[in-house]
Amino acid sequence: MNFDFSDDQQAIKRTAKDLLADRFKFERVRELAEAGSYDDDAWKELRELGWPGIFIEERYGGQGLGVVELVILMEELGYALAPVPFLSNAAAGLMIQAAGSEEQKQRWLPGIASGELRAAAGLVRGDEAKLVPDADEADVIVLCGAEGRRVVERSAADVETVATMDSTRRYARVRANGAGDALEGDHRPGMSGAVLAAAAELTGVAQRAMEMAVQYARDRKQFGRPIGAYQAVSHSCAQMLLETEGARSATYWGAWTADAEPETLELAASMAKAYASDAGWRVCSSSLQVHGGIGFTWEHNLHFFLKRAKVDALLWGSASEHRERVADLSAVGVAAGAPA
Amino acid sequence: MDLTLSPSEAAFRDELRAWLAEHHPGEDPPGDDEAFEHRRDWQRKLFEAGYAGFSWPKEYGGRGATLIEQALFGEEMARAKAPQPVNVLGMVMGGPVVITHGTDEQKDRWLRAILTGEEIWCQGFSEPESGSDLASLKTKAVKSNGEWLVTGQKVWTTYAHKAKWCMLVARTDQDVPKHQGLTYFIMDMEQEEVQVRPLHQITKEPEFNELFIEEARIPDENLVGGVGNGWAVAITTLMNERAGLGAAAAAGVRIGLEELKQLAHERGADEDPVIRQRLAQLTIEVELLRLNSWRGLTQIMKRGVPGPEGSLPKWQWGEINQALTELAVDVLGEEGAYWDSPWTYRLLRSRANSIEGGTTEILKNIIAERVLGLPKLR
Structure with missing residues (x-):
């Protein structure tokens, strides 16, 4: 029993944290968000470091590491709120790696791993995926729904960009209209990996929002004292820690099951996404409350985290949908309608 | 990992x-x-x-x-x-204190009888006017002719009526700051000067007692850790109480959760979407309690000493057990009102979970000050 990262994993975490802190000073994130664009140079750099293919098998051009390493990167990308097209690309890669035929894997994975191709992943409800990150500039889109899974080339799909509240990431609505190839294999490990990547990002976002609240509560003085000395404020911060640590434990455990205990993966992933979706939003909301009026201004950075947390919470299954999945998988009564 | x-x-x-x-x-x-x-x-x-x-x-x-x-x-x-x-209090708190702070004679005298259960131990820390602010306690010990005379009142002492020994913290110096004037004693309960009265809780059980102490006598050799060091000695035991308990607590609520799922199934409540959401949320939180506890243990093993993180599982456990019993009573509906339902007892008993062993408010203070580094109000 050892619930901690190995030395190599610790090194990945440290490197990622330092690099992202340097490349994504908040002024830079804000500038990109307000322009609605990504940092192409930084993306190129991450590609050169092999990040997009960290979990992809070596024979398809990846680094052959696991979902644990992926969530380590994702948590730090969330903490930095890095405007790069990483998450959706990884989700598509996970899905193809899990459910694709050998031919599909050979066709798409090397490009996804190197970043030469861009991929995106969306959850279909009815005949449309309403919230697909980075679909507009993708080369290939994986669509996953109750009716089945498909890989569709961007050029064959209807892609309509949508403005969401999260201006640090680009989204689109996607319809395949019957185009593309079916993914015939078991997609669930891939979907679970994607869901865990989102939970990891939420954990990083929550960690940053909590740190901002704690720093502000130390610095801001009212009635002659730092507001963090008042229990109404300090207990709110303690609650943030409880929820952030919970999201982190669930995410790390889920990632570990992906690599070591696959029979538990689906349950663990839904637990992590359900908990982290609520925690991410609540921690950011409480952080805003601790900041008071300044936290409600556009000028303050917090709202970018708050919005990312909400959109991530809605992405690839909401907290309620994943809770229903948990009820289902942990043998609560009869299964009702659950997300794919 | x-x-x-x-x-x-x-x-x-x-x-x-x-x-x-x-x-x-x-x-x-x-x-x-x-x-x-x-x-x-x-x-x-x-x-x-x-x-x-x-x-x-x-x-x-x-x-x-x-x-x-x-x-x-x-x-x-x-x-x-x-x-x-x-003798759980003797094993979790008394023994470790004697082992850490006691003399060889004290170890010889007390340790074995704790383990065998021949001599039961109870804990005399809290007082009617000193709960969370333990260091403000007023029970007084005065030295007279080579022994100590103790007068005061203690409360929440489990098994006091069965105990041979009481871990007692008393004030031995009125003229220094409150944390410095305390001393840790092992008091013999078998004396007339210590009166035990049962305290009936909201479940009607007398799980705890009050102690009324009137010039009780403690020989000098029953003092542990030196005069004026009572606070530091007492804190050792509180850390011991919290470290590593999370895993056991998680296993306990997991059993409760299984029983609740069974109940919900028998009553057909597990097809109700609202109940399903609440059951799923509890399932997640029970799992997280286990995971947070194991993650905390890994950290303690790397660092070597229990730290303030032990406060998180205690807090979580109380909330989970309360939510779990509330849901069970909701599932029972009108029958949830019956006194002889086992869930009625659990619903009521769990109200203490956020108070006993450190209130949730105190745990949040510890986390805010010692984990997050927020300033103290005091």
Whole structure:
């Protein structure tokens, strides 16, 4: 029993944290968000470091590491709120790696791993995926729904960009209209990996929002004292820690099951996404409350985290949908309608 | 990262599980005295099998168990629904204090009888006017002719009417700041000057007692850790109380959750989407309590000492157990009102979970100040 990262994993975490802190000073994130664009140079750099293919098998051009390493990167990308097209690309890669035929894997994975191709992943409800990150500039889109899974080339799909509240990431609505190839294999490990990547990002976002609240509560003085000395404020911060640590434990455990205990993966992933979706939003909301009026201004950075947390919470299954999945998988009564 | 048990950990768990299956004492018999003796027998069985004082160093009759083994022990005890051995306060708090701060004579005098259950220990810390602000306590000890005379009142003392020894913190100096004027004693309960009165809680049980102490006598050799060091000595025990308890607590609520799911199924409530959401949320939180506890244990093992993170599982556990019993009573509907329903007892008893062993508010203070580094109000 050892619930901690190995030395190599610790090194990945440290490197990622330092690099992202340097490349994504908040002024830079804000500038990109307000322009609605990504940092192409930084993306190129991450590609050169092999990040997009960290979990992809070596024979398809990846680094052959696991979902644990992926969530380590994702948590730090969330903490930095890095405007790069990483998450959706990884989700598509996970899905193809899990459910694709050998031919599909050979066709798409090397490009996804190197970043030469861009991929995106969306959850279909009815005949449309309403919230697909980075679909507009993708080369290939994986669509996953109750009716089945498909890989569709961007050029064959209807892609309509949508403005969401999260201006640090680009989204689109996607319809395949019957185009593309079916993914015939078991997609669930891939979907679970994607869901865990989102939970990891939420954990990083929550960690940053909590740190901002704690720093502000130390610095801001009212009635002659730092507001963090008042229990109404300090207990709110303690609650943030409880929820952030919970999201982190669930995410790390889920990632570990992906690599070591696959029979538990689906349950663990839904637990992590359900908990982290609520925690991410609540921690950011409480952080805003601790900041008071300044936290409600556009000028303050917090709202970018708050919005990312909400959109991530809605992405690839909401907290309620994943809770229903948990009820289902942990043998609560009869299964009702659950997300794919 | 490896969240499976190593071969030796798994072997330890299997051996313990088999032993518990064979030696489980069964439910407490009716009657307080009978239940007490039943649990004393259970203590003796644990002792003879080497499972009492499990975390204590071998030289003092323990097993020198690792934190992982302690956590597994707690998990397995909860899983088997084994009762707490009768001298749990002596093993978790009294013994470790004597081992850490006591003299050789004190160790010889007290340790073995704690493990065998021959001498029961109780805890005299809280007072009617000193709960969370423990260091403000007023019970006074005055030295006179080579012994100490103690006067004051204590409250929440489990098993006081059965105990031979009381871990007592008293004020020995009125003229220094409150934390510096305290001293830790081991007081003999078998004297007229100590009167025990049962305290009936909202479940109607007298689980706790009040102590009325009027010039009780404590010989000088029963003082532990030096005059004026009572606060530091007492804190050792509180840390011991919280470290590593998370895993056992998680195993306990997991059993409660299984019982609740069974109840919901029997009543057909598990098809109700709202109940399903609440059951799923509890399932997640129970799992997180287990995960946070194991993650905390890994950190303690790397660092070597228990830290303030031990406060998180205690807080979580109280919230989970309260939510779990509330949901069970909701599932029962009108029958949830009946006094003789086992869930009524659990609903009411769980109200104390956010108070006993450190209120949730105090735990949040500890986290805010010592983990997050927020300023103190005081």
